[in-house]
Amino acid sequence: MMNKPHAILVAYPTQGHVNPMVQLAIKLASKGFSLTFINTESIHKQIISSNPTRDTSHIFSGAVNGSISDFEYVTVSDGLPLEYDRSLNLDHWIGAMMHTYPAHVEAAVAKVVKLKPFTCCLVADSYSVWASNVAKKYGIFYVSLWTEAALVLDIYLHYHLLKENAHVAPGTRRDIIDYIPGVKSLKTTDLMSYLQEDDMTSISHQSIFGAIDDFSQADFILSNTVQELEPDTTKAIQAKIPFYTIGPLFPRGVTKRPVATSLWAESDCTQWLDTKPNGSVLYVSFGSYAHISKDELVEIANGIKLSGVNFLWVIRPDMVSSDDPDPLPLEFKNEVRDRAIIVMWTNQLTVLSHPAIGGFLTHCGWNSTIESVWHGVPLLCFPLLTDQFTNRKLIVDDWKVGYYLCDEKPVKKEEVSQKIELLMRESMGARLKKNIKDAKQILEKAVTIDGSSEQNFDDFIKDLKIGVEKKLSLSFDC
Incomplete structure (x- = not known):
């Protein structure tokens, strides 16, 4: 008997983590999975509120292959009132994500597993601190979605080496780090902030270290x-854990998600960009989180003004x-x-896909990084x-596809102006664009039918299927 496999997906509630989880949901649906997507109410x-023309009950309506009845959308509380300002009270929100939110998610998972007997896996963001325990409790596989660079994961997995070698607090070493497997060398300034x-005892550190302990127990990491x-x-x-690279996870060849x-x-x-010459506009965005x-923002603003370039700034x-x-x-x-235009x-x-864009002044978030590389825009x-x-x-x-905005802080408007001119200048832009073209081709090849990301995703589906059939003696149609 062939049964349609069911997966529960839980997004970490920030813009940069919701986006790739949504794309993974669409990808799983295209492979024949029925899905339950759990989002926070906030x-x-x-x-x-930001997309008033969309279906207010189901953000996936019309976007997923197959019947919408195979795709359930559930919202749960994160433990804080809807009107609470999470941005202004970040520590309170992180505390709720660690101590209150998991109970709401687990209650939702329990209902789904009871109603969906062919639930095979829980897919949760790697920054979850609860997922391995919930998956074990309900006897399903835990699939962890890592939404950042592999380099970041490699560093976190070898955090103990950084401690042993005193390159993190309470150590004081500032020399080159050359002992992490798979990494030739790092400066301490290359480490995650x-x-x-x-102080390694903050609520943010508790959350991160808790997440490392949790996703290290995952059955699969995508x-x-x-x-x-x-x-x-x-x-x-891959020498330490079952790790499948399946990126880039964003909609390709479309102008609207x-x-x-x-x-x-x-x-x-678009209309404003259409009036500007090709490659003449600097896109400026420091992400969603x-x-x-204010002093840095004002200095950057004055540097942009001083540079004289056309710019589109998201604030x-x-x-x-x-x-x-x-x-x-x-x-x-x-x-x-x-x-x-601001x-x-x-x-x-x-x-990023518009020909008027010639450079991207960015916070270097991972989604922004790979989206910029995909569109051939230097950073x-x-x-x-x-x-x-x-x-x-x-x-x-x-990769040599971008420059530092400022070599040392505090940031100064004169250096901002100089670096913008360097990025947007024709001769230097050409050198960067050669490197970014090579990186772009790597991304494009990976998502072809025979590309590594597509093959890795198929391998993951196959390995999950084998594991589930062995565990439950069921045959799934996927």
Whole structure:
């Protein structure tokens, strides 16, 4: 008897983690899985508020192959009131994600498993601290989705070596790190921001270390990267855990995401971009999560103004703080109005695909990094938090597809202007674009039918099927 396999997917409730989980859901559905997608009520409310024309009950409506009856969408509380400002109270939110949210997720999983007898796996973001225990409790496989670079995972998996060699607190060494398997060398400034801090006891550190312990117990880890882009680190990880590179996980060849996931209303900048010469516009965005200080923002703004380039700048309402939704200098917008468009949010894939875009001033989030490489846009790096410092190493040192915005802090407007001119200048842009073209071809080849990411995903499905059939003596049709 052939049965349709069922998977439960749980997204980590931030923009940069929801997006790849949604794409994985669509990919699993295309392979014949029935699905239950669990989202938080707060993220669902924000998505619906920002996308008023979409179905308010089911963000996947019309976007998934097969019957919508095979695709259930569930929302649960994260443990905080809907109106609570999570951005302004980050520690409270992280605490809720560790101690309150897991109970709500487990209750939802229990209901699904009871109603769906052919549930074979729980797919959860690797930054979950609860997933391995829930999967074990209900006798299903735990599939962990790693949404960052393989290099970041490799470093976390060998955190104990950093401690033993005193390259993280309470150690004081600042020399080159050359003992992590799969990594030739790292500077301490290449480590994730949390590993550069003196205090390793914060709620953020508790969450990260808890997640490492949890995903280390996963039956399978899927990764939003490409093995040819990070070959040595991929091999090093595969020597320790079952690791499948299946990226890049974003909709390709489309100007609009098939599933509404944007947490802010998107401005359409296409008409403005259409008026600008090819390669003349600098795209500026510091992502959906990290904050920047007002002093840094003002200095960057003045540097952009000084550079004289055309630019499109995304400044979300809590970029500095929810208490300061319009942090730019009062005169700035008026002074640059003839060569700039400043918006709260936009469709990044649409922007990066536009021929007017010549460079990307970025926080180096992983989604932004691979989306920029995919569209052949060189990067100017200003990391703010967590993995972004490690991604900067990949961008600047390993792939050579971008530059540092500032070599040392504090950031100064003169250096910002100089680096923008360097990025956007024709001769230097050509050298970067040669390197980024090579990286882009690696990504494109990986997602072809015979490409590594497609083959790895098929291998994962096959290995999951074998494991489930062995465990439950069932035959699944996938």
